[in-house]
Amino acid sequence: MDTALGLRERKKAATRQALHEAAVRLAMELGLDRLTVEAIADAATVSRRTFSNYFTSKEEALLYGDRSRVEELLGRVRARPRSERPWAALTAAAHDGSPDQLAPDPEWVARARFIRSHDVLLAQQVATFASLERELVAELLSRMPEAQRSPTRARLMAACYLASLRVAVQEWLDRSAATPLATVLDEVLAEAGAGFA
CATH class of the missing domain: 1.10.10.60 (Homeodomain-like)
Known part of the structure; x- marks a missing residue:
């Protein structure tokens, strides 16, 4: 069976x-x-x-890969050591799955540019990320020290993190992929995480 x-x-x-x-x-x-x-x-x-x-x-069929990647990301966050603070766990999980090469798969780059060129796909992409935000909030709450545990803070952190991932890819594409994506991701997450450290 x-x-x-x-x-x-x-x-x-x-x-x-x-x-x-x-x-x-x-x-x-x-x-x-x-x-x-x-x-x-x-x-x-x-x-x-x-x-x-x-x-x-x-649109949902087209963006299924994004949904899968966000679900995998959530799994990587859950797999991080429980001793890690929330933003540190988020940052480490992003690096565990990001392409660390100067020129990732050209097909992936073409798809990213294609999605970016269509407002309806960008809106659907945001909705895809938002649909998994609740699960990320629950994970972040479970990692927060008792004195800082706040659903509002966890929601802000989750939303900021997911938006940061999209911004990092957009910024990387704007630079014509001349800088490694992992470097751009570091920059964006460091700036976004300043208030959550």
């Missing part, structure tokens, strides 16, 4: 990933305006109804 459930979950994950990859590929080829749910479903060789079982829109 457990093996069957594991297989079913793996098949679902593979279908979701296939739909995401098809959405990204087609968006880059056709542009966002010409991208349709039907085209994504066809490219992933599934029905329109199957698409709807996984995503509510083409």
